[in-house]
Amino acid sequence: MAAATAARTLRRLGHAGPVTMVCGEGVPPYSRPALMYALMGHVRPRDTALHADAVWQSLRVTLVAERASGLDLAARRVVLDGGGSGARGDVLDFDRLLVATGSRPRPLGVPGEDLSGVVRFWGIHDLAPIVHAAEAATASARGSSRGSAPGSAPRAVVVGGGLSGIELCECLAYLGLRVTLLVREARVLSRALDPAESDRALAAIHSAGVKVRFGASVAAIDEDGATGRVASVTLGSGEALGCAVVGVTVGVVPDVAWLEGSGVALGRGVCVDGSLRVLDDDGAPLDGVMAAGDCAELGAGSGDGAGDGAGGGRLEQLWYTARAQGAVAAYGLAGTPRRYAPGVAFNSAKVFDTEWQAYGEYDAAPETSARWTTHRWHDARRGATLRMVEAADGRLVAVSAMGARLRGEVVRAWIAEGRAVDDVRRRLAEIAFDAEFDARRFVAVGDGES
Amino acid sequence: MTSMLAFPVTPVSAADLSALDRSLALTVPLPDASVRARVGTALLFASLAVWLAAVAGLRLPGWGTLVLGTGLLVAGAAMRLGWGTSEEAHAAHPDGAGDAAGTWHRGATRRGASAWALGVLLTGYYVATYWYPEVLGGLVAAFDPLSQAMRGQAANQWFVYGTFYTLAVVVMGARAARRWKTPYHVARTVSVAVFQVFFAWTLPALLVRLGRPELYFHYTWPLDYDGFWPSTVASLQGAGGLGWAALLWSVLLLTVATPVLTYLYGKRWYCAWVCGCGGLAETAGDPYRHLSDKSVRAWQIERWMIHGVLALIAVTTVLLWIHALTGRLGGAGDALAKGYGFWIGAAFSGVVGVGFYPLMGARVWCRFGCPMAAILGIQQRLFSRFRITTNGGQCISCGQCSTHCEMGIDVRHYAQRGQNVVRAGCVGCGVCATVCPRGVLRLENGRDTGATRTSTVFLPEEDLVVMED
Numbered sequence: 007m008a009a010a011t012a013a014r015t016l017r018r019l020g021h022a023g024p025v026t027m028v029c030g031e032g033v034p035p036y037s038r039p040a041l042m043y044a045l046m047g048h049v050r051p052r053d054t055a056l057h058a059d060a061v062w063q064s065l066r067v068t069l070v071a072e073r074a075s076g077l078d079l080a081a082r083r084v085v086l087d088g089g090g091s092g093a094r095g096d097v098l099d100f101d102r103l104l105v106a107t108g109s110r111p112r113p114l115g116v117p118g119e120d121l122s123g124v125v126r127f128w129g130i131h132d133l134a135p136i137v138h139a140a141e142a143a144t145a146s147a148r149g150s151s152r153g154s155a156p157g158s159a160p161r162a163v164v165v166g167g168g169l170s171g172i173e174l175c176e177c178l179a180y181l182g183l184r185v186t187l188l189v190r191e192a193r194v195l196s197r198a199l200d201p202a203e204s205d206r207a208l209a210a211i212h213s214a215g216v217k218v219r220f221g222a223s224v225a226a227i228d229e230d231g232a233t234g235r236v237a238s239v240t241l242g243s244g245e246a247l248g249c250a251v252v253g254v255t256v257g258v259v260p261d262v263a264w265l266e267g268s269g270v271a272l273g274r275g276v277c278v279d280g281s282l283r284v285l286d287d288d289g290a291p292l293d294g295v296m297a298a299g300d301c302a303e304l305g306a307g308s309g310d311g312a313g314d315g316a317g318g319g320r321l322e323q324l325w326y327t328a329r330a331q332g333a334v335a336a337y338g339l340a341g342t343p344r345r346y347a348p349g350v351a352f353n354s355a356k357v358f359d360t361e362w363q364a365y366g367e368y369d370a371a372p373e374t375s376a377r378w379t380t381h382r383w384h385d386a387r388r389g390a391t392l393r394m395v396e397a398a399d400g401r402l403v404a405v406s407a408m409g410a411r412l413r414g415e416v417v418r419a420w421i422a423e424g425r426a427v428d429d430v431r432r433r434l435a436e437i438a439f440d441a442e443f444d445a446r447r448f449v450a451v452g453d454g455e456s
Numbered sequence: 457m458t459s460m461l462a463f464p465v466t467p468v469s470a471a472d473l474s475a476l477d478r479s480l481a482l483t484v485p486l487p488d489a490s491v492r493a494r495v496g497t498a499l500l501f502a503s504l505a506v507w508l509a510a511v512a513g514l515r516l517p518g519w520g521t522l523v524l525g526t527g528l529l530v531a532g533a534a535m536r537l538g539w540g541t542s543e544e545a546h547a548a549h550p551d552g553a554g555d556a557a558g559t560w561h562r563g564a565t566r567r568g569a570s571a572w573a574l575g576v577l578l579t580g581y582y583v584a585t586y587w588y589p590e591v592l593g594g595l596v597a598a599f600d601p602l603s604q605a606m607r608g609q610a611a612n613q614w615f616v617y618g619t620f621y622t623l624a625v626v627v628m629g630a631r632a633a634r635r636w637k638t639p640y641h642v643a644r645t646v647s648v649a650v651f652q653v654f655f656a657w658t659l660p661a662l663l664v665r666l667g668r669p670e671l672y673f674h675y676t677w678p679l680d681y682d683g684f685w686p687s688t689v690a691s692l693q694g695a696g697g698l699g700w701a702a703l704l705w706s707v708l709l710l711t712v713a714t715p716v717l718t719y720l721y722g723k724r725w726y727c728a729w730v731c732g733c734g735g736l737a738e739t740a741g742d743p744y745r746h747l748s749d750k751s752v753r754a755w756q757i758e759r760w761m762i763h764g765v766l767a768l769i770a771v772t773t774v775l776l777w778i779h780a781l782t783g784r785l786g787g788a789g790d791a792l793a794k795g796y797g798f799w800i801g802a803a804f805s806g807v808v809g810v811g812f813y814p815l816m817g818a819r820v821w822c823r824f825g826c827p828m829a830a831i832l833g834i835q836q837r838l839f840s841r842f843r844i845t846t847n848g849g850q851c852i853s854c855g856q857c858s859t860h861c862e863m864g865i866d867v868r869h870y871a872q873r874g875q876n877v878v879r880a881g882c883v884g885c886g887v888c889a890t891v892c893p894r895g896v897l898r899l900e901n902g903r904d905t906g907a908t909r910t911s912t913v914f915l916p917e918e919d920l921v922v923m924e925d
Contacts (some may be wrong), residue, residue, distance in 0.1 A: 032472055034473065046558065050480075050859075051473050051480060053855040054855060137480060352849065354894045355894075414849045440898075441899070442639075442899060443638075443640050444640065
C-alpha cells in the first residue's frame, strides 16, 4: 500500500521519469484488509487489486514480479533473488529508491510450526493453503466419523487474538470448522479497546460460535504420527487442544533481512528520519533512498537524523499509516522531502458483525491516560457503544465507537482543534454516520475516570 | 536516463490475481446444504413440475393447480430461507441470509450451470409470453379461477405473467429483506412489494372487473411507452372521467412529481421504491446483483444507449402525433412505433431484461435501456440533493461496494478517494453502504446541490498528514 500510494503521488507531483515497482508477492498491489472477504466469497481475489492494470499503465508504472535480495548502495542498485524470470543476482539500477517491503508474519517459535495444517493469514498466497487445510480436515473428519452428526466438524485453533486472528476465525468458521481462539491477554484487543468494548467484541465473537481462551500461550504444536498433520496444540498450562488446523497470527515483523550488510541502519525495521529518508549506519540520511510502511522504523535513535540508528523507534503497521507514509515518501522521491507529521490517528476494523472505529489517542498508555476522563454512551437496543476521552483541560483527545458509524472527517477535525468535550457532547448528531432510519440513540452511561 | 530494466523481468498484472480466483473458486468447500434447504429445493422443483404439467395439459380441476403450484413454491422458498431456524444456525450457513458471504462461491450466482439453466427457462418463458403464447398451453387455463375472481374474465398470458411476477417480488423480497436486514432495506423492499401487489396486480385487475381500462398508476411515459401515444389518449378519452384523470395523473407524475421527488431524494424514489422493473430487480434479482459489468467501457456504452432509447421514444411519440394531427409521416411513425414495441418494449425490457438475470445481473434494462431512468438520471446528476457520502480515510479498498453495486458503478473508486458518489445510474438501493465493513458510505439527501456535491474530493494521503517543509 505504501508503494502504491507513493507511485501514484509521485506522478501527481509531476515526476516524469520511469518508475518500476518490484512486487515481491508476484501480484499487483492489493488490499490486505480485503483478504478475508476474498476467502469468504464477498469479492474475488482479482477484485482486491488496488487498481486495474490500465491505471498502472496510464501512470507509466512498470510492475515486475521479482523479490529483492540485497541492496548495493555504492552502485545504487537493488539485487534480485532470481525468483522471477531473471537470474539470481540480477540487478535493478536506480536513481531514487523507496523501500516498502512491508512485513512478514512473526513466527510462533514453537516446535511443530511447520506441520501440515498450520496456516498463516498475512498475504494473498495464504488463502489457498487455508482453504486446503480446511478441506483436508473436513475430509478426514468425515472419513473417520460414523455419520453426519453435527459435532463432527473438525476443530481449528487460532493463536493470537489480534485483528488478523479474529478475521481468520471468521474465515475458518465460514469454512465449516469449530474454532477456538487463544488470546495471551486477559481480554480481547486489550490495547485498542477499553473493558466495555472488549466485552462487546467478545459477544460478537461468541455469537458466531467461536470459543475464546484468555491468558493462553502455546508451548508446542503436536503432530499426528500417522498422517504427519497437526493433531493438537499444547498450551503453556500443559493442556492439549485437539485440532486439525492451526492458524498462527501473532503479529508481523518488518521484512528487512534483505538489507542486512547493505549499510542502512536497521533496528526492528529500516531506520528513517522525520522525512522518511533512510539512515545509514552512522545515522545520516541517505540521498534519494526512502522507506515507508510496515518496514519503516520512525524516530529511531536520539532524534531526527542524529544518533546511531540503533533502534528504539516506533513501527506503524496499519493500512492507513502505510498510505500516509507512502504519500510523504513520494515527496522525498521527487526531491522535495516533507516531514512525516501524521494528523489525528485513526483505525477501524470489524469483529464479525460489529464495526469499530477509533480516532485520536484511543489506545494511550495508562501513564498518559491516568488523568483523563472517559465518557460513555450506549444504545442497548442496537448493541452500540460510544466512548470519548477528555483530557485534563477539557479537550477531546479520543473517540471510539462500536456498532455505530461516525463522520471521520468531523471527529478528526474536532480532535485536531482540541474542541471542548462539553461542546462535543451536545453535538453528537453532527458526527453520526449511521444509515437512514437506523440512527443510533445513544444514552449516556455515566462518567468516570479512565 | 538509463533503462532500469537490463534483463527480462516477469511482468505482473491482474491476471496473476485472477489465477488465484480460479484456484480458490474451485476448492472452497461449501458446507453441505442442510436437510431443510434440500427439502426446500425439492419443493421448488415440484412446483416447477406442476406448472410444466399444466403447460402439457395436465391440470387439477378448478383451483387445484394454482393452489398446489403456489403452495409448493412458497413452502420451498420458506424452507430454503430457513424460516423457523434460529438466528445463529442461519447466520452461519452461507445459503440464504448472511449478507454478502459466499456471493462468489455458489454456482447459482456465479454463472454456473444452474444459472444458465434458469436463464434459459426465464428467457423461454418470456419469449413464449410475448410472441408465442400458444406454447404456454394449459398453463393459462390453470389461472382461470383466479382471473375470474379478480378480473371477471378468463385468464390470458399477461395475467399469468403478472401473477408470477407479483409472487416473485413478494417471495424473493422476503429473502432480500432478510439478507440485508437494515431498516432502509426492509422499508424499500416492503414498498416495492406493496406497489407491485396493489398498483401493478390487484388494482388493474379490479378496474377490469369493473369494466374500466386497465390502469397502472405507478407508471408513466416514457417507461409506459405508449402512454402518451395518440391511440392511448383516444381510448382514455373514451373512458370518461376516469380516463381523463388517469391521463392527467400520468402527465403530472412525469412533469411535476418526478423532478420534485428526484430533487429531494434522488432517482431512488422511483427506481428502488416504486417501479415494477426495479421491484423485481431488487427482489428476484438480488442474488445476481454482483454480476453487473463494472468496466469503464460498460459505463460508456450505458450512457449513449440509454439516452439513445430516450431519444427514440421521444421521436416516435412526436411522429405519431404529427401523423394524428396532420396526417403526415404516418409510415415513419408506425414503423418506429412497431419497432420500439418489439425491440425495446418486448425484447430488451422483457426477454433480455429479466431472462438474463442469472447471467448479467438484474438491472440491464434499467441501466442500458430505460428511458425513464435516463430522465431521472439526468435530474439526479444535475440538481438532486441525493448523494452517497464517503467517509474519506477509512476505506480499505476491499471492493465489496463495487462488487455488489447492481448498476455497475465502481463505488470503490469514489470511496477510496473520499469523493461523493453522484452518478446518473445510482438507484439508491443502499447495498454498497450496508456491505462496507468500515462504515465508509452513507446515502443522504444533503443540503448542497450542483457542482459542490461532486467536488468533495478528499485526497486521503495528504489530508492525513500535516504537510510542512
